[in-house]
Amino acid sequence: MMFNRELKKGSVEFLVLSLIEARPRHGYEIGKMIEARSKGRIQFRIGSLYPILCRLEDRALISGRWVEKAGQRRRRYYRLTASGRRFLAAQRSAWDEFVLTINHIARTGDA
């Protein structure tokens, strides 16, 4: 099942931030993790995800750093900034609220 574009769009920032919360990751890896964890239901191509990373970086929610490893092309890794962590916490709270409310609406049938 492919998710509604609205849901995907609204949640992508939240997803990106949450995936780099534990440790920094590079752009392609973030996209692959989203696809893997959603079992293919949510897919982002490089062309779609990259501008999101740029935007988050411009808002200083994440910061990028070049990492060069032996035998590898250099890659840009992204990690959460302090304001990024605070923003993620707020998004998480809003998301929990959202899930509760949706359940409430959907189960009790009252708009």
Next chain:
Amino acid sequence: MPDWSQYVRQNLQLSNLRPERETEIVEDLAGQLDQAYAEALVRGLTSEQAEAVAMQHVADWAGLANELLRSQRGRESAVTILQHQAEDRDAARRGRFSLLTDFRQDVLYALRILAKSPGFTAIAILTLALGIGANTAIFSLIDAVMLRSLPVRDPQQLVIMQWAMHHGPKTHSSSSYGDCLTNFGDGESSGCSLSKPFLEDVRAKTNVFSGLAAFASSGPVNLSGNGPATQAHAQYVSGDYFETLGVRAAAGRVFQPSDDTPSSNAVVVLNYGYWKSEFGADPSAIGKTIHLQNLPFTIVGVAERSFINLTPGNTYDLWIPLAQRPRLRAGWNPRQDDAGSWWMVAVARLRPGMSRTQAQGAVSLLFRNDVLYGEKPLSKAEDDPKITLLPAQTGLSGSRRRLSKPLYVLMLAVGIVLLIACANVAGLMLARAAGRQKEIAVRLAIGASRGRIVRQLLTESLTISFAGGLLGIALAFGSARALLAFLTSTFTRPTGFSAEIDPRVLAFTAGASILTGILFGLAPALRSMRVDLTPALKENARLSGRAGAGRGWFNSGNALVVAQVALTVVVLVGAGLLVHTLENLRKIDPGFDTSNTLNFGVDATLTQYKGEQLGDFFRQLRDRFGEIPGVLSVSYSSSPLLSGSLSTTGFHLHGKSDEKYSDADMLEVGPDFFKTMKMPLLAGRDFLPPEYRAVARAAGSPCSNASKALTPVAAIVNESFVRAYFSAGNPIGQRFGGGEDLEYPDPNHCNDPGWQIVGIVRDAKYNDLRREVHPTFYVPSGEDGTFELRTAGDPRASISAVRDVLQRSGFDLPLVDIITESKQIDDLLFQERMIARLSSFFGLLALLLACIGLYGLLSYEVARRTREIGIRMALGAQSGDVLRSVVAHGIALAATGAAIGTAASFGVTRFLGSMLYDVKPSDPWTLVAVAALLLLVALAACYVPARRATHVDPLVALRYE
């Protein structure tokens, strides 16, 4: 191994970026593409395949560049748009179109949401159905009466000739049949009846028309040879009438020019509807011989079914060639064919490529020459006689004129009702939107754009309005037909109008539904764009603070109720004025006794009597009718009073041919007319029997100077006539009119003897209740007329006795136009009654909707302010205080709306103008009555919510939410 950096640089066009930043972006993207490529290789794809897989990750390089540049400048929407692009391409590849998908989703979502509130949905749809349905019904009438095309070929190429001049032409006779606007008098005059010589001149001397046809009404003709003798309504037409209009035959053939000569066979063409109803649509009717006025005519054909009539509202049973007119018309005067007799209406088809303006120039010049410099000048240069060629569609107004004002008034009324319905539903939607704030806030939180939310809400409102529109069409369908039947029920002839739900009406309904949906959906949709996320997401956000209608006095909820009340006042004031008009008309004293009087006509054609014989026959019938038990008095007149018919005549007051013309209404009356109608004679005497015979004799025979008795005809005048022309001295015995008519000398060399006043009668209305009493004189009727029978009891009980008398007369004469005088007056006032009733109905409907709107708002306000009310009561406020505050709110809204509505009504009711009688548009009694009604209704609307407020338990209220 592809060079991904080069690949990215080649495709990604970044400009105005710092070189370091550009390098960073290129390297980052190249790195990710390289990873995608490597991963594809690991999966077992070939190098080319892996390269293709990697390249698919960025399909729109230009879009990506834009987004990166924009994001560098801090724009946030780029991500959304790029994602949409990527996903749209995915969706397109999977064979779906996102926009339609979104729309489908919106509609399905709307249906689910609306189904969850069946009460709200039902009320909203019903409210709108009433408003849209009423508008559709009235529009379909306007479509049928005013807008429908003439049922001919290329109607836009047809024109009629309308003459105009500053003073009426000096014709010696003119006739009009209600085809166009006619105003024949001493001042600005116009009309469309023209003379036969002029139309022949147009045919011969101009080359602007490809066809020119003429027609004139014949009035009722006696038709026999198809069952019992009946009356048919016929129209004389030229031989090229059907050809010019492009009307074909449904059976047989239509006229050709060869049918319209004095030596042609006498033929007729039937109207399709008449053929169906009177001949059973029998094809063997073609070729049958019928008798019109006892003269044989052959039916040669039937006009095509769609050709009901040319002039809207004027239908004819059959058509007769103009050349037959002299044979059929009793009292035919050869002067009818000269330039001073204007009795033919012309319709012409413009030659291809000829503009109306060009044709008008040629025809108008010819007309001017004819009337100014013809054998007998009919006008003066300073009167500027001219002809305008009007499009036949609008120039042939017919019955449209009678119906147009009432229809437009009704359209205004139902338009206002629809606005009120919209305001009502908008109020409901606003209140409902308050309860959906959290849902909207959550959707915004998860990424829905505000535009998307607005689109969703508008989809919901359009869904409601379209459902209302569909139901409205069903309501309109039946009511439009019934309404048209009512509006035209007093027309003496079938109008041919039919109210259908045609594509134009459906388009109107669709447009009204869309406009309605946007109107009432906009307020809540726009409000949703201002929702603050964080407070809205809180648990108790449902009915707090900034919810729904908003805080303070000047919020949309209050504004909507005030608007509804204001609009209601406008409709009610209009309805009130029309009801007042009806009352005033009903109270008019017509000047004679309208009770227990039966009017009827006797068609004496079969007797073949003329002149004195006919006059004697009618006087004998009168005597015999007078012997019927229960009959108090009988008379007859050339037309019954208040039947709509009017005869006027011009005369030189002192018989001097150099005097300017005076004019007066004139009515020919039989013996005992004033006694039967109970019109008191104020001075002088009634007519004597010899005076009737003298008139009959003079009408029937030519005279010469030698044999002419210069005895003036006896006349009885009314008070207005005396005031106008004989205010000094005693009018009895005075003479008026007469003298030689130098302008149109009678070929028989008769000098008109004029009239001599023998009596004065009280003023009485003549043809219409509204028309002021004009100077009128009554003369003895020499021949026939319509009978007036005054009875002791119900006059209808005498009808069979009247028929017996006719049978015993030796001729099987048909009785026609049987009607009581009071029904005649009822019919005269029918349209006023109809309009007053309908506008009152719509006014009350508007009031009901406004009342519901006010009730709804107050109920919502009480629910919204439950906590506040609870706190106030806990702090010591009494029930009475709470009740007063709610009622005060409601009354304040009603009063504001009433004030605005009253001011607005001054402008709108001016539009009613000529429809009103003896009542000003700013009539204070009407305004007071409407204000009082509104106050009562507003109090009723406030009552339940106010009571509910007083029952708020402070403890429960404080625990609320």
